[in-house]
Amino acid sequence: MELLSTKGLPVNGRAAAWAELYATRMSACEFTPQDGGEFAAELRIGSLGPVKLARLQLDRCSVERRASHITQNSQRLYNFLLQAEGSSIFYHCGREAELVAGDFVLCDTGLPHFFRTEDHSTTVMVRVPGETLRSYLPTPEQFCGQLLGRASGLTGTIAAMVRELSSGEAGIDANCEDRVARYLLEMISMAYTAGISPSEDAEATAIAWQRHKTVLCYIEDNLRDPELSPATISERLKVSPRYLRAVFSPGGEKMGAYILRRRLEECARQMANPAWKAHTLTEIAFSWGFNSAAHFTRTFHEKYGMAPREYRRVMLMKDCA
Template sequence: MMDLISTNGLPRADRGAAWAALYATRMSKCEFTPGDTDRFDAELRITQLGPVKIARHAMDRCSVERRRSDIVIGAPRLYNFLLQAEGTGTFYQCGKESELTPGDFVLCDTGLPHFFKTEGPAVNIMVRVPLKILSTYLPTPEQFCGQRLGRAAGLIGAAAAMVRELGSGQGPGCSPLDEERVARYLLEMISMSYTSSNAPLADASAIAWQRRRDVIQFIEDNLRDPDLSPALISARLRVSGRHLRTVFASGGEKILAYILRRRLEECARQMSNPAWSMHTLTEIAFSWGFNSSAHFTRTFHEKYSVAPREFRRRALERSVTKHS
């Protein structure tokens, strides 16, 4: 049985917020910021397939953000294999940025903040899987979150075709037992495509990735805190500083470098979003944990080779040109 909701009948004024409220009743709580405040349409089709949910989301140009405040602590962990079915988009999670074109997948942990934006009308189809089931196929899914899986990888072309068909809302037309088998076959194909593109992890490495994910989750949850530091992380997670450095080293980046990079990336993202054009650069920077305008300006220039003000001007001009 298919569940269908859309923006039809919703008020034109502040439709993004109205859609977010409706979307949250079926999927997850998120904030929607339409690219065009005068016109925004969206549709969500949901089909249950055995232990997984297939959700086809069609929408006009917009950005979708799931914030720390949207996440319920202790809620069952759910992951989405997101297929870019039509249009293009950019997905951000855990410091990873994936540019998506039709046929690409990306894995999303709904228990962590993430951000997605489309460059125009787009269709995404999500395969939503409980962690308990997903871990059967991907024992350490956290290492793949935010990572693009291109349409040429492994069996991903066949998996994409299957997801498109299932996302049509027609369903496989078989018994509940067979639906579960179809779902597990689909998860097997997608997971094999991810693992075949990466060297298999030894048990010790898998444990290290799990611990690193816990550290990253804490950082992402507290990225706006200006007092965030390795010492604070060690104290809150009750691990030694040496152990913390060892665990985090598996990603090839020091903790302070990761924190700074993620803050700069979030600032750049908001500076590029017309919805934040009325906020000053200092307001944006301080909201992401910076406490010095000079430090923000210097480190931003080092990363992006341009001053923050000029970066914002160019980004907003590109947005206007692209959608005029």
């Protein structure tokens, strides 16, 4: 297995240097230490046939993959993230998953996502090319960002298998790697289809979900644009408003409501992050597409039950506790 570490990197700017190193092996993203102190990380990478196994150890920090990090038309890759040790919060596709040891969540690396560790954390990533994964999960989009809990069906067995395979000590013969990888992906797909209750999302066809994801990607890429709306999306994607509503309907949420919710969630996330405490609430809100402080305050209170200023105070106090 290949080993990468922050050891030997300069103390000043270590998180940025680590991000550059990490991008050469995994994906481009930004690392922000939560405590503002010395930052330490370690990454062990191995492979199992078409599957990449990566074991990431982190101090308390946040990891963000933004739209600016994503290269269009690059190979679509999916990560099954196993919280092996510690706990974390993962935001992806408009969903929030609180992970403790033994939980899984699926991530599409072609879409923005945010990951925050609550303490020292170990995460094992099972990285699979999209074309390979679709042989096991025809519509992985419906599962992205959804928590697969450790107590659900086969999850505990799969977690133990992933831990062992990522340790580098499994001793699997090279001739058997493809077979073991297929078995692992079959187990994971069974766990997801059995462990996450069917919904309208799950009953959508693969074609409908692909169209839905195209619109979702566009929204996430342009969430900071104050002009973003169903009307401008319809115009820019060159589709009719009626068609756009039909494409978005499998998600069960109106497009305008989705845009507002995602903007509020991103604002709340940054307000709770000590790394952003030097920025005003208005700066944060306007950076996420709001153009009225009054509208932001009102809609934030409706969603979170308190004013933005109070929410920030409570969350930062909780973070320091």
